[in-house]
Amino acid sequence: MKEDSDQRSLPINATWKTFESVIAAKTARPIRDLIFYPKVTAQEFLVKTAPSRAGTEPDVNAGVSALQHAMDRAVRQCPSTKFVLVGYSLGAWVVDRFLLTDSRRQPLVLAAQLYGDPQWNVPGKGQGLAVILGHGLRTHYPPFPDRVHSLCNHRDPICGTGYPAGTRDLRPRLVNVPKEAKCPGHTHCYSDKSTTHGGQFLASRVNVDWKNRSYGLTCDDTVGKAVPVTVRNGKGTARGSGIGGYDHWEVQTQRITRGTVPRLGDVTAVLFSCSPQPSNFMLQELRVYRTADGREVGHTPTFQVDGLSPQYQPDTVRFSEGHLLADVKFYGPGDSHATGPSILRHVTWRWDGSRFVKQSEIDARKPEPTDLSRQRVTVNGIGPLRIGMTRSEAERSIGSRIPEGPGGSDCRDLSIEGGPKGLLLRFSNDDRLVAISVQSPASISTASGIHRGSTRDEVMTTYAGEINEQHTDELVFTPKGAQFQGKVITFALNDNGGVDRFIAGEEEFADPRPCGSD
Secondary structure, eight states: OOOOSOTTOHHHHHHHHHHHHHHTTTSSOOOOOOOOOOOOOHHHHHHHTOGGGTTOOSSHHHHHHHHHHHHHHHHHHOTTOOEEEEEETHHHHHHHHHHHHOTTTGGGEEEEEEESOTTOEETTTEEOHHHHTTOOOOSOSSSSTTTEEEEOOTTOTTTOTTSOTTOOOOHHHHHHOOSSSOOTTOTTSOOHHHHHHHHHHHHHTOOOOTTSEEEEEOTTTTSSSOEEEEEBTTEEEEOSGGGOSSSEEEEEEEEEEEEEETTTEEEEEEEEEEEEESSSOOEEEEEEEETTTOOEEEEOOOOOOSSSOOEEOGGGOEEETTEEEEEEEEOOTTOOTTTOOOEEEEEEEEEOSSSEEEEEEEESSOOOOOOGGGSOEETTEETTEETTOBHHHHHHHHTSOOOOOOBOSSEEEEEOTTOOTTEEEEEETTSBEEEEEEOTTOOOOBTTSOOTTOBHHHHHHHTTTSEEEEETTEEEEOOOSGGGTTEEEEEEEOTTSBEEEEEEEEGGGOOSSOTTOO
């Protein structure tokens, strides 16, 4: 931060207030450092910068030195410290000078906001007093435009917007130079609108520091209302009445991973461990935040198990193809707290538009290949195959490969290595199992016994009241139960009125024709 010697510097304080409120969602409370240097009045400024005293200027270097010392002090206390700067009036010149002359510290600055800068030099808009009096920094303005934002009010006498460019008659400006720092309504003062914009700009350049910020946690639903916990270097402690019957919680970030989720965009998942004390057990919770600003969007639901809670394997938490995945160990009948859990499962969650829901939970041990020819098809899948699985999850569930194959713009129909022949798995192009197709020569039937060769009347009788005849050669079974919503079985009929083939799954994809066909 940069400020002149008047502690009432309104633009500085207002900018920081906005910055601090916005940044609160991203990181732990930032440290404010007011930096003082010799104050220079407008008259002193003109005397020191007069052409007759070429080579002299106000005490800009004193301000630069004060800024450098403050930065060094902060870095000694925390080597990873980064900075945002605010400069007002002569303070803006100090920031300019620092950025252009200190190549060692300049990379530590994420952003700078300037107001009423004497170095202002924007073609067509005017020049600041320093530029007119021959003390310009001889560089593009503002310096480092990707990181520096500058505001100059119309007819601000110090930065000069609205005055004829290059004029050396400064008397009209002198009339407008305020004598006090607290000058509401003056052109050299900056309003709430300007400082709000400035504070938001600074906050936009600060990345979320996931290991140094505040979170709201429940310690895996140990309590019903989230408790604020501030972590430093990935560790924190929660105390108070809100943490249940415990003395305190010891909290640690175990995994931070970034990815993309449909309808959410760029997100970051943070896995926390929480150890209620006094105790000797550890709980975990997995929460997801927007990467840009750190706002929480959701968390994975607590596992509903009897006994000890399962344990996430931190290194396996990741995003893949729009889903959140993790390997989780569950306690088996012979497991104890001392020995730890032994049953490893692959768990997948998806975002349903309002929350994360568990999509699948698959035993990590490779199963014996499943003979699907003896299984029956439902709108939810066949055997261990469930609608919504990814291809890798489907392969693990049946113990067989599902090789890639051709398809259309929305989906592809894939065979299972080793059969059964005539059974095709339809995957959407975001790698979800969306439908299961049965065609020649397969003899697999539905759960109600309908198969290839069944008659039209048998279909109508079996699914009485739930059949929709959209075309003369197709019958669509739409189950009424809420748990089946959006899923159907479409039966394609041959010229004799018998079932030639059928497909079950999500209604959008339950078309008996091959993917990619017209």
